[in-house]
Amino acid sequence: MAKEIERKFLLRNDAWRSLAEGRYYCQGYIPTQGKQTVRARIIDQQGYLTLKGPTQGISRSEFEYEIPLVDAQMILTELCQQPLIEKHRYRIPLGKVVWEVDEFLGQNQGLTLAEVELTHELQTVELPHWIGKEVTGDPRYYNSNLVRHPFKDWV
Amino acid sequence: MAKEIERKFLLRNDAWRSLAEGRYYCQGYIPTQGKQTVRARIIDQQGYLTLKGPTQGISRSEFEYEIPLVDAQMILTELCQQPLIEKHRYRIPLGKVVWEVDEFLGQNQGLTLAEVELTHELQTVELPHWIGKEVTGDPRYYNSNLVRHPFKDWV
Numbered sequence: 001m002a003k004e005i006e007r008k009f010l011l012r013n014d015a016w017r018s019l020a021e022g023r024y025y026c027q028g029y030i031p032t033q034g035k036q037t038v039r040a041r042i043i044d045q046q047g048y049l050t051l052k053g054p055t056q057g058i059s060r061s062e063f064e065y066e067i068p069l070v071d072a073q074m075i076l077t078e079l080c081q082q083p084l085i086e087k088h089r090y091r092i093p094l095g096k097v098v099w100e101v102d103e104f105l106g107q108n109q110g111l112t113l114a115e116v117e118l119t120h121e122l123q124t125v126e127l128p129h130w131i132g133k134e135v136t137g138d139p140r141y142y143n144s145n146l147v148r149h150p151f152k153d154w155v
Numbered sequence: 156m157a158k159e160i161e162r163k164f165l166l167r168n169d170a171w172r173s174l175a176e177g178r179y180y181c182q183g184y185i186p187t188q189g190k191q192t193v194r195a196r197i198i199d200q201q202g203y204l205t206l207k208g209p210t211q212g213i214s215r216s217e218f219e220y221e222i223p224l225v226d227a228q229m230i231l232t233e234l235c236q237q238p239l240i241e242k243h244r245y246r247i248p249l250g251k252v253v254w255e256v257d258e259f260l261g262q263n264q265g266l267t268l269a270e271v272e273l274t275h276e277l278q279t280v281e282l283p284h285w286i287g288k289e290v291t292g293d294p295r296y297y298n299s300n301l302v303r304h305p306f307k308d309w310v
Contacts, residue, residue, distance in 0.1 A: 030189075030191050032186060032187055032188065032193075033186035033188055034185075034186060036234045038187075038206075049206075051193075051204075051230060051234060053234050061229065061234075063222070063229075067220060074216065078208045079191045079206060
């Protein structure tokens with residue numbers, strides 16, 4: 001079990017793009033009745049199953065397990081809400097933190113988000129010049145909500 | 156991934172009790188919006204995480220993974236709907252099949268159910284004399300429903 005503390009931002013420009021190679025992610029969610037998240041994900045050829053607890057402040061409990069690729073494929077197809085989330089993720093280490101930039105595809109094409117994971121809630125972090133407006137805690141940007149309300153339908 | 160095909164019965168009498176030793180199970184469910192099931196379970200000192208797809212006929216897809224005990228304890232406490240399901244499970248091999256008798260505790264004390272897992276939907280199975288009425292497909296007896304509507308509240 002890990003405690004997930006992260007801040008999320010829009011991007012100001014494309015300067016981040018030269019800093020990393022993107023990897024293809026495909027993920028989906030089993031819709032829950034509460035604020036827990038149940039996510040299946042494929043990164044390259046590895047499957048993952050992840051549970052997250054309700055958000056408390058900017059942190060939440062996270063439990064992640066590797067699962068066989070074929071299981072992940074069936075869980076995504078048979079158990080997860082459609083459409084699935086597809087994106088390229090760019091991993092950019094800068095100083096003491098790692099920025100992750102998600103460039104969404106499919107129904108969410110046009111949306112790009114940057115996340116930084118912190119080790120404690122009060123940790124300060126220097127924002128690179130390509131970071132834009134902070135959207136931490138805005139539920140529209142939760143990946144699980146981008147299934148129900150994809151970016152292409154935003155006004 | 157396994158395909159789960161099972162039939163479920165009430166018990167006619169206590170003759171099964173001398174055939175096996177019971178093991179203590181504690182399990183809970185993350186409430187979903189659909190007919191998928193997300194279950195955390197502890198058997199003795201081992202944690203498990205299980206996903207099941209919607210039932211089709213009498214079969215459903217099942218994906219089960221071992222997880223650390225401490226994770227299972229936190230998932231049961233923080234993410235699962237309360238109260239948890241507690242029971243003793245008795246495993247009784249008979250001929251080509253294995254009967255599992257669940258004697259429920261806590262809010263479901265007084266309820267005992269027998270299940271047999273089949274390898275295909277048309278497999279015939281000899282019913283031991285201690286088996287009572289079949290309740291396969293009756294949603295009241297799903298473990299996930301015994302959380303919301305425990306046996307003690309049945310009229």
